[in-house]
Amino acid sequence: MTKLGERIRQLREENNFLQKHIAAQLDVDTPMLSKIERGERRAKKEQVLVLASILNVPQADLLTLWLADQVYEIVKDEDVALKAIQVAEDEVKFKQKKK
């Protein structure tokens, strides 16, 4: 289960959309959307943006979940997961300052 997939499904159901409907706009078949919702496949960034517009939420919201899923996937089985995330976070903060 991915954060993004869960959120997409939640929003889709709130809006009473069928997978068929969303999938068509993403230009994939329903099995693919099903897999994205269940976290079996990763959406493309471009698809995340389209999803945000279909589901009427800010792009940043879904992009955040999309990235968070990828980060989590990398560290999830590691003892040093938290430490690694914090090192990366520090670097992001450092680079942002410089900008």
Add this chain to the structure above:
Amino acid sequence: MTKLGERIRQLREENNFLQKHIAAQLDVDTPMLSKIERGERRAKKEQVLVLASILNVPQADLLTLWLADQVYEIVKDEDVALKAIQVAEDEVKFKQKKK
């Protein structure tokens, strides 16, 4: 430049080892080690463990940098980088609690 690559080079120079020497123990050629040090190629996890033992530092230290590099690579160009990292961090913390 990656955190891991910089650290490897630093440790290698502190110990006066040549790339040739380290590369042999990693079972790669020196161009490959050069690229790992400069962050042009990613080391395998197994190689990171060997590096820790060659360079006499705790495995966790290098693994942390190795993971942090990967996390940073994912989020580095994104506006929501920080938020995404924090979401992932929350999930790591949550899962750790459950264990």
Add this chain to the structure above:
DNA sequence: GTTGACTTGTCAAATATTGACAAATATAAG
């Protein structure tokens, strides 16, 4: 038992990553 929504499994095609090599550059020594 037919329909509609969704899921599962499989596969080849597209894409990305890897390791190896030759060649280039850099540095230092004689």
Add this chain to the structure above:
DNA sequence: CTTATATTTGTCAATATTTGACAAGTCAAC
């Protein structure tokens, strides 16, 4: 300047991973 050693750069085929598409499956409502 020429040689020797260390490191870097560029390229390429081999390998691995990801992707999209399809057929077939489950499940629930009717």
